[in-house]
Amino acid sequence: GAVVSQHPSWVICKSGTSVKIECRSLDFQATTMFWYRQFPKQSLMLMATSNEGSKATYEQGVEKDKFLINHASLTLSTLTVTSAHPEDSSFYICSAPGTYPASGGTDTQYFGPGTRLTVL
């Protein structure tokens, strides 16, 4: 249980284009999901909290208009990187808290496999 998927696993795009990344909870519902960014050899940086049916909450320093988040259903959150530039190249990871009692409890985050974005 508690499986989170991401699509695509990697994407290469031209500067100025927009890229959409999907995060799905496969066997449980997630009213909240989290989006992280990870630079090479570094830790995860929380970007935003995605809330089903309401606006996302962004961490300080994260551009809301740059990183659009939509939590359309209880199993799907999307992150759209708008007008991507080379500095947006990174590894993007989503997570969802487990559910109680079936999937580990809400104290544990379950992570997707990540999406490698390369902007040329």
Add this chain to the structure above:
Amino acid sequence: AQSVTQLGSHVSVSEGALVLLRCNYSSSVPPYLFWYVQYPNQGLQLLLKYTTGATLVKGINGFEAEFKKSETSFHLTKPSAHMSDAAEYFCAVSGVPSGGSYIPTFGRGTSLIVHP
């Protein structure tokens, strides 16, 4: 407020040797502590977690960690390293739930290198 310090960005061991990855935390509330493992180009996989109760926690792949409140530590150990253990390991702490979810704060990670 909470934070995690992982001592040593790289730890190198021989196959069959003891693995010890250090983690110290700070938290203004009773902490929930986690160890995650990340293989190249993959997401994070939960190894083990401490919430309440027994302070010695056993996880997957033979790993265990001990919560020591007096030392504010949660070090990860494994008696005998395997080549397949080579990966990046992240310690994380969370406390009071935000909107119902425990959002972890991660350490910078420790890269475990296993030599034949």
